[in-house]
Amino acid sequence: EAEVAQSPRYKITEKSQAVAFWCDPISGHATLYWYRQILGQGPELLVQFQDESVVDDSQLPKDRFSAERLKGVDSTLKIQPAELGDSAMYLCASSRRLALSTDTQYFGPGTRLTVL
Amino acid sequence: KQEVTQIPAALSVPEGENLVLNCSFTDSAIYNLQWFRQDPGKGLTSLLLIQSSQREQTSGRLNASLDKSSGRSTLYIAASQPGDSATYLCALNSRERGADGLTFGKGTHLIIQP
Numbered sequence: 001e002a003e004v005a006q007s008p009r010y011k012i013t014e015k016s017q018a019v020a021f022w023c024d025p026i027s028g029h030a031t032l033y034w035y036r037q038i039l040g041q042g043p044e045l046l047v048q049f050q051d052e053s054v055v056d057d058s059q060l061p062k063d064r065f066s067a068e069r070l071k072g073v074d075s076t077l078k079i080q081p082a083e084l085g086d087s088a089m090y091l092c093a094s095s096r097r098l099a100l101s102t103d104t105q106y107f108g109p110g111t112r113l114t115v116l
Numbered sequence: 117k118q119e120v121t122q123i124p125a126a127l128s129v130p131e132g133e134n135l136v137l138n139c140s141f142t143d144s145a146i147y148n149l150q151w152f153r154q155d156p157g158k159g160l161t162s163l164l165l166i167q168s169s170q171r172e173q174t175s176g177r178l179n180a181s182l183d184k185s186s187g188r189s190t191l192y193i194a195a196s197q198p199g200d201s202a203t204y205l206c207a208l209n210s211r212e213r214g215a216d217g218l219t220f221g222k223g224t225h226l227i228i229q230p
Contacts, residue, residue: 004159033217042120042205042220043160056217091159097216101147101167103209105218107160 002026004108006092012114018080021111025073025094031055033105034067034077037089049075050097082115089113118143118210122221130229131198137191137224139206144184147209147216151180151191154203154223163204164191196228 005024013019025032030051035043046065048056051072060067064083069075079086089112093105119142129135139149148167152160164173164180166189172181179192193200203225207218 006159031216035217040222042207042222043218044220045217048217089157093160101169102165103148103216104150104162104165106162107152109159110157112157 004092004094004106006090006108006111008111009109010112010114012116013082014116015084016081018078019082019113020079021077021090021092021113023075023077023092023108025075025092026106029094029096029106030072031095031097031103032069032075033093033095034075035091035093037091037110039088043089043091046077079113082113084115087113087115118208118219120206120208120219120221122204122206122224124224125222126225126227128227128229129196131196133196134192134194135196135226137193137204137206137226139189139191139221141187141189141206141208141219143210144187145211146184147211149180149182149189150207150209150218151178151189152205152207154205156203160205198228198230201226201228 032049034046037043047067049069067077089110091110092108095105121140123138150165151163166182177194203223205223206221
């Protein structure tokens with residue numbers, strides 16, 4: 001069964017350093033999402049791509065976060081510089097987006113970021 | 117702005133019991149509602165998706181209902197097993213966003229005692 005792949009699974013960094021996360025969606029899924037989940041909370045959408053274009057990045061802290069999906073397949077989320085409050089699970093999801101009423105998002109295992 | 121609330125925040129029951137998890141939302145203009153399961157330190161697994169036009173969906177021992185008029189959904193788990201222990205998240209795909217990122221509740225942490 002096809003899955004969303006993410007790496008690394010765990011990342012520990014010091015504040016003010018740069019970090020990057022990678023996501024490979026399920027083959028054929030045109031839509032890719034990045035969510036952030038703080039411990040004890042539900043995930044919150046950071047950015048959504050349709051192919052290589054950004055559809056929604058209204059919740060992305062653009063002064064320090066950036067995301068790209070250059071060829072419309074895999075994607076990278078970057079934080080520079082990292083802050084203590086960025087410690088969280090970063091989840092990637094993908095979907096076919098054929099019809100909004102029936103569209104299921106498939107999630108990867110996530111990257112657990114700890115900022116010291 | 118869509119807000120999603122899940123009650124209870126935590127629940128512990130003996131194995132074999134039937135149980136109900138609750139989800140309420142403030143804006144009924146939705147495309148669908150989904151229930152996910154999350155094991156500790158892991159990603160999310162989709163359990164059930166209810167379209168806006170539907171009232172319920174069933175999968176095995178799971179049954180999810182949707183009442184848009186009252187802004188409520190329930191997830192019913194029959195004959196609970198220790199393997200059902202996890203956090204259950206309710207999420208909505210709302211029309212207000214324009215795009216279709218999900219709005220999540222904080223989840224219900226479920227423990228099934230052997």
